[in-house]
Amino acid sequence: MALTGARVLxxxxxxxxxxxxxxxxxxRGYLLAxxxxxxxxxxxxxxxxxxxxxxxxxxxxxxxxxxxxxxxxGMVGLEPTKVALNLERFKEWAVVLGNTAVTSGxxxxxxxxxxxxxxxxxxxxxxxxxxxxIGVDDHSWVFTYAHRKWHAMxxxxxxxxxxxGQPEKVGLLLEYEAQRLSLVxxxxxxxxxxxxxxxxxxxxxxxALWDGELLTHSGLDVPEGI
Numbered sequence: 001m002a003l004t005g006a007r008v009l010x011x012x013x014x015x016x017x018x019x020x021x022x023x024x025x026x027x028r029g030y031l032l033a034x035x036x037x038x039x040x041x042x043x044x045x046x047x048x049x050x051x052x053x054x055x056x057x058x059x060x061x062x063x064x065x066x067x068x069x070x071x072x073x074g075m076v077g078l079e080p081t082k083v084a085l086n087l088e089r090f091k092e093w094a095v096v097l098g099n100t101a102v103t104s105g106x107x108x109x110x111x112x113x114x115x116x117x118x119x120x121x122x123x124x125x126x127x128x129x130x131x132x133x134i135g136v137d138d139h140s141w142v143f144t145y146a147h148r149k150w151h152a153m154x155x156x157x158x159x160x161x162x163x164x165g166q167p168e169k170v171g172l173l174l175e176y177e178a179q180r181l182s183l184v185x186x187x188x189x190x191x192x193x194x195x196x197x198x199x200x201x202x203x204x205x206x207x208a209l210w211d212g213e214l215l216t217h218s219g220l221d222v223p224e225g226i
Contacts, residue, residue, distance in 0.1 A: 049107040049174075050219035051100035051205055057088050057130075058096040062209075071096050072213040073116075093133035098205030098216075101126050107174045109205065109218040110186060113145065114168040116212030120144045120153065122195075123174060123181055124206035134206045141195045142206065143172075143183045152183075152195050161193045169217075173226060174203075182226075189223045 052068035063072045073094060090096070102123075111121050122142030124134050134140040135153035143161070144151045150161035164170070164185055171184030173191065182194040207214055 048218070048220055048222065049100055049102060049105075049109060049205075051098035051109070051216070053207070053216065054088075054097050054099040054204075056086055057090060059090040059092075059094045061094045062096055064096070065213075066215060069217070070213055070215040071207060071209065073209050073211055088130065090130050092131055093208060094210055095134055095206065095208045097124060097126075097128075097207075098218075100218075101202035101204050102174060102176055103202050104176050106176070106178075106222055108171060108184075108220050108222040109216060110169050110171045110220065111207075112169045112215040112217070114166075116145075116209050116214055117148075118146045118211050119209035119214060120207070121170070121172065121214070122153075122206055123172075123203040125200070126202045126204055128206070134208050140206055141181050141197055142208075143170075143193070143195075150183075150193075152193055154195060154197065159193075164192045171223070172205075173222065176203075184223075184226060189225055191226050 053064050053071055055064045055068065058064060058071070061074055063074060064070070065072060113119060113121075120133070120135055120142040122134060122140060124140035128134065128139040129137070135142040135144060136156045138155045142153050144153050144158070148166060150164055151158040152161060161183065164183070167185065167187060169186045171186050173182040173184055174180075175182075176199060179198055180194050180196050182191045184190065185192050205216070205218075207216075
């Protein structure tokens with residue numbers, strides 16, 4: 001279920017994903033590396049999460065653009081968000097959250113990443129601390145790209161991800177009941193890596209970057225075969 005203001009997006013039904021996996025416990029959750037192919041039970045087509053970037057959460061180094069679907073990094077004070085300082089804004093780190101919370105269902109969105117060389121993408125608790133970056137504690141689950149390498153990151157623990165390179169666009173698959181967040185290779189429509197954890201409440205899309213820009217694409221159906 002995705003909630004934005006009074007809007008309720010309902011997604012029902014048990015979801016099942018089969019894969020050969022190797023899991024390592026990481027604090028509250030697991031880093032789950034998936035190998036081989038995945039499959040799922042047939043299910044009806046349901047509406048998926050649609051979100052904008054919530055400017056009031058954006059650090060002052062970030063500018064929101066393209067109808068609140070893109071975020072661009074700039075020097076602090078050079079091109080800041082126009083929203084006044086508030087308690088929801090990230091104080092120290094270049095982070096912005098999506099404005100739609102998910103409490104159930106299977107959701108998919110994509111991120112154009114070709115114009116950034118250093119970023120993190122994933123999900124976070126709606127009440128994630130605003131004085132920390134995403135990925136450093138047990139309030140967020142992210143995939144990071146830096147120095148031309150991908151990692152899964154949870155509670156400041158990192159696991160390397162191979163086989164994806166530097167794509168123009170990647171997908172994120174959130175399976176709330178299954179407690180999974182997966183990085184998807186859009187060009188092959190395949191899951192590259194899965195983080196497995198225990199969500200304790202509503203989560204929102206989360207983004208951090210230190211150069212360039214990211215562009216989000218939501219309201220998409222989950223691709224067949226993943």
